[in-house]
Amino acid sequence: xxxxxxxxxxxxxxxxxxxxxxxxxxxxxxxxxxxxxxxxxxxxxxxxxxxxxxxxxxxxxxxxxxxxxxxxxxxxxxxxxxxxxxxxxxxxxxxxxxxxxxxxxxxxxxxxxxxxxxxxxxxxxxxxxxxxxxxxxxxxxxxxxxxxxxxxxxxxxxxxxxxxxxxxxxxxxxxxxxxxxxxxxxxxxxxxxxxxxxxxxxxxxxxxxxxxxxxxxxxxxxxxxxxxxxxxxxxxxxxxxxxxxxxxxxxxxxxxxxxxxxxxxxxxxxxxxxxxxxxxxxxxxxxxxxxxxxxxxxxxxxxxxxxxxxxxxxxxxxxxxxxxxxxxxxxxxxxxxxxxxxxxxxxxxxxxxxxxxxxxxxxxxxxxxxxxxxxxxxxxxxxxxxxxxxxxxxxxxxxxxxxxxxxx
Numbered sequence: 001x002x003x004x005x006x007x008x009x010x011x012x013x014x015x016x017x018x019x020x021x022x023x024x025x026x027x028x029x030x031x032x033x034x035x036x037x038x039x040x041x042x043x044x045x046x047x048x049x050x051x052x053x054x055x056x057x058x059x060x061x062x063x064x065x066x067x068x069x070x071x072x073x074x075x076x077x078x079x080x081x082x083x084x085x086x087x088x089x090x091x092x093x094x095x096x097x098x099x100x101x102x103x104x105x106x107x108x109x110x111x112x113x114x115x116x117x118x119x120x121x122x123x124x125x126x127x128x129x130x131x132x133x134x135x136x137x138x139x140x141x142x143x144x145x146x147x148x149x150x151x152x153x154x155x156x157x158x159x160x161x162x163x164x165x166x167x168x169x170x171x172x173x174x175x176x177x178x179x180x181x182x183x184x185x186x187x188x189x190x191x192x193x194x195x196x197x198x199x200x201x202x203x204x205x206x207x208x209x210x211x212x213x214x215x216x217x218x219x220x221x222x223x224x225x226x227x228x229x230x231x232x233x234x235x236x237x238x239x240x241x242x243x244x245x246x247x248x249x250x251x252x253x254x255x256x257x258x259x260x261x262x263x264x265x266x267x268x269x270x271x272x273x274x275x276x277x278x279x280x281x282x283x284x285x286x287x288x289x290x291x292x293x294x295x296x297x298x299x300x301x302x303x304x305x306x307x308x309x310x311x312x313x314x315x316x317x318x319x320x321x322x323x324x325x326x327x328x329x330x331x332x333x334x335x336x337x338x339x340x341x342x343x344x345x346x347x348x349x350x351x352x353x354x355x356x357x358x359x360x361x362x363x364x365x366x367x368x369x370x371x372x373x374x375x376x377x378x379x380x381x382x383x384x385x386x387x388x389x390x391x392x393x394x395x396x397x398x399x400x401x402x403x404x405x406x407x408x
Contacts, residue, residue, distance in 0.1 A: 003077045004044040005067065006035055008051040010128040012083045014306045015152040017322030018280055020357055020400045021341045023051040024082040026063055028248055028263055029147075029155055030162030031170050031212070031230045034085055035063065041086045041144075042078060049082070050125050054399040059392035060281075069126040075119045081132055084112035085162070086146040088169040104136035105144045111136055112144065152320060153303060153312045156276050159259060160209065160244050163228035167191065167210040174214075179204065182219075188227055196231075209244070226258075238269070248281075250385060259293075259316065263323075265385055277318035279325075280341065282381060286328045291318035292335040301336040304354035312336065322357065324378055324397075341400060344369055357404040371401045 006025035015024050025035040025046075035046050048067035049055075056066045073079065084107065105113040111132040124130055147158050171191040179192045181200045186207030192198060195215030202223050204211050209228025213219060216234035225231070226243035235247045238254035245257055248264035255271040263281045268274060270287035277291050293316050295301060301317040302309050319337040328346025333339075337350065340357030347362025358374065359366035375397060379389045 003047045003074060004038060004042055005073060005077055005079045006038065006046055006049040006064070006082050007079050007125060007132065008049070008082045008128060009131070011150070012081075013052060013128050015149075016304075016306055017320055017338050017340045017357065018152065018278075019051075020054070020404060021280070021323040021396065022058060022060075023049045023055055024149075025049050026058075026060065027155065028246055028261055029085040029149070030088075030159070030166040031232075031246060032088070032166070033062075034082060037086050037088060038080050040088060041090050042080075043091075044078065047077075050079075050122060052128075054403045055396065057392040057396040057399065059390050059396065067122050069121075069123040071122045073116060073120040073122055075116055077116050077120075078113055079116065079120075079125075079132060079135065080113040081111070083149040084146055085149060085158075086112070086144060088166055090145045104132070104141040106141045107144055107146055107148065110148065111141060112146065112148075151305070151310070151312065152278070153314060153317055155261060155278055156259060156317065157314055159246065159261065160228060163230055163244065163246060164209045167212045167228060167230060171210075171212050186227070190227075214249075232264070240271070260318070265382075265387070275318050276314075276316045277321065279321040280323035282324045282378065283321045284326050284381065286326070286331055286346070288329055289327045289331040289333070291333045291337070293318035295335050302353075303336040304338050309353075324374075328362075340404070342369060342374055342397070342404075344374075358401055368405070371398060374401070 008024050012024040046064040048064045050067050103115050104111045114132045114136045117137045175194045176191045177194050179190055182198050182202040182204050184190050185205045188206035188210040190204050190206050191212045193215045196213040197218045199221040201221040202219050205226040211225055211227040211229050213231045214233040217231045219237045223237050223239050224241040230246045232247050232249040234250045236252045240255050243258035246261045248262050250265050251262045252267045252269050254269050257274045260274055260277045262279045265281055266279050266283040268285045272289045274291050275293035301312050301314050303312050317336050319333045321339050322341030324342045325339045326344040330348050332349045338354040340355055342358040343355050344360050358369040360369040361367045382389050
């Protein structure tokens with residue numbers, strides 16, 4: 001059996017504010033982390049990810065390790081592009097003989113994965129500039145289904161369709177039980193995994209899409225869940241309306257949130273509107289934190305990227321929150337805002353379109369969050385969820401901090 005590797009190419013490496021602290025393969029798309037999707041459709045556990053050196057010590061449960069440029073990828077390995085989100089019901093390890101024997105897999109006119117015929121020095125892939133097509137040899141390319149991510153905001157733009165496709169497939173693999181106490185509206189399916197707790201006086205609106213509530217999750221009374229919507233394991237929904245969202249594991253959500261992704265272990269414990277936004281891991285939003293997701297002109301939203309300001313082509317787009325971001329009470333974020341990993345902002349309105357990583361303060365010019373203090377806070381926050389910041393994870397945050405300081 002071949003070995004699976006995930007590859008962050010040059011385009012993926014501009015997916016800020018996330019790639020300072022995680023490879024793109026460890027972002028959620030729809031209901032699942034991209035790496036987990038690849039593992040599911042290939043039937044293989046990922047052996048490693050190929051990404052910049054500042055992610056050398058990346059350490060999260062289930063994630064593979066960083067692959068050094070000095071390493072060699074064995075012949076027969078499958079190298080997959082992290083920007084490709086394979087459909088959960090696709091399969092590239094079984095089925096037709098052509099799929100089993102294919103030397104590459106494509107969606108559209110681009111290769112999303114290649115199977116190596118010879119060993120490949122990882123140094124060839126280390127800077128992200130090598131297209132996978134350069135490694136494809138021999139047996140031709142087999143079509144597969146899924147979606148390409150051309151920019152980080154595609155994770156939001158594709159969310160509704162992704163959830164609609166993902167939820168029934170994932171639910172078919174779980175032990176689901178009838179929903180008895182809640183009020184169900186609409187004709188799409190509503191799935192409650194065994195072990196999920198739904199209190200009385202909850203409305204599950206499946207008019208526009210399916211709903212899945214995972215084991216260990218709690219939906220409190222007087223909450224309204226509007227599909228398509230995914231509530232991950234051990235998440236807590238405290239009240240108000242959640243529409244077209246993917247809520248990752250062990251998140252806490254209160255107040256209105258729509259068309260957004262919460263990666264995991266993130267807190268929105270108070271009122272305030274969040275829309276068309278992506279929240280990384282270990283984010284905490286202060287009471288009343290609100291994102292704007294629509295310009296008064298109703299025009300396309302522009303967003304900062306490492307290559308400059310770009311027209312996203314989206315009319316609705318809120319904020320991209322990097323890992324470990326903290327906002328103070330009453331923070332108001334303008335349309336198309338980037339909050340860099342580790343930033344701690346407060347003071348009300350945030351006028352900056354891009355707040356630097358590890359920034360501290362109530363406006364430009366931001367001070368720099370002292371890294372030792374930042375690590376202490378991260379340890380304290382994680383301990384509240386019975387999670388320990390490993391030595392490797394702490395080193396990765398130090399490396400991310402050092403990279404961010406050099407870039408300023």
